[in-house]
Amino acid sequence: GSVAGCQAVAVLLHYFxxxxxxxxxxxxxxxxxxxxxVFIKFQSRYLIAFTLASYGIPLLYLCITVPLGxxxxxxPHYAGDDPQSCxxxxxxxxxWAFIAPVIVIILANIGFFxxxxxxxxxxxxxxxxxxxxxxFKHWLKASISLVIVMGITWIIGILVFNRDLLFVAYI
Numbered sequence: 001g002s003v004a005g006c007q008a009v010a011v012l013l014h015y016f017x018x019x020x021x022x023x024x025x026x027x028x029x030x031x032x033x034x035x036x037x038v039f040i041k042f043q044s045r046y047l048i049a050f051t052l053a054s055y056g057i058p059l060l061y062l063c064i065t066v067p068l069g070x071x072x073x074x075x076p077h078y079a080g081d082d083p084q085s086c087x088x089x090x091x092x093x094x095x096w097a098f099i100a101p102v103i104v105i106i107l108a109n110i111g112f113f114x115x116x117x118x119x120x121x122x123x124x125x126x127x128x129x130x131x132x133x134x135x136f137k138h139w140l141k142a143s144i145s146l147v148i149v150m151g152i153t154w155i156i157g158i159l160v161f162n163r164d165l166l167f168v169a170y171i
């Protein structure tokens with residue numbers, strides 16, 4: 001395959017992965033609005049705003065990082081370390097152009113998660129008619145659902161960026 005083709009695939013992967021993480025962040029924002037700003041009604045304009053943010057912010061980010069990556073003089077940043085992969089390079093540390101925003105999104109979603117659990121706990125304390133086992137099942141189900149939807153499980157995936165920690169991918 002050609003280097004230009006590989007770089008194009010890597011740029012597209014970079015963009016669409018960032019879009020995916022932005023949608024996860026939007027889930028955290030929706031959770032915040034639903035639990036804290038209870039009286040705000042979701043209208044179609046919110047969906048439009050979330051869509052524009054989820055696709056637009058990564059696009060703006062790549063409009064800065066892609067030219068920057070090609071302008072730096074220590075080699076192409078969008079070609080895999082080996083001939084079989086088309087992704088951000090580890091050896092030039094350009095992988096941080098992906099990892100840094102993902103870390104920010106995951107940290108924001110951890111904050112939204114803690115806020116949601118706190119609010120749900122306060123609300124649950126008022127309801128004393130449930131058994132302890134029913135409460136435990138409710139908390140477990142809610143926590144697992146939120147952790148998955150908000151992408152918090154990716155905190156483990158971030159460790160894979162370092163080749164020395166590649167074994168984490170198999171856990």
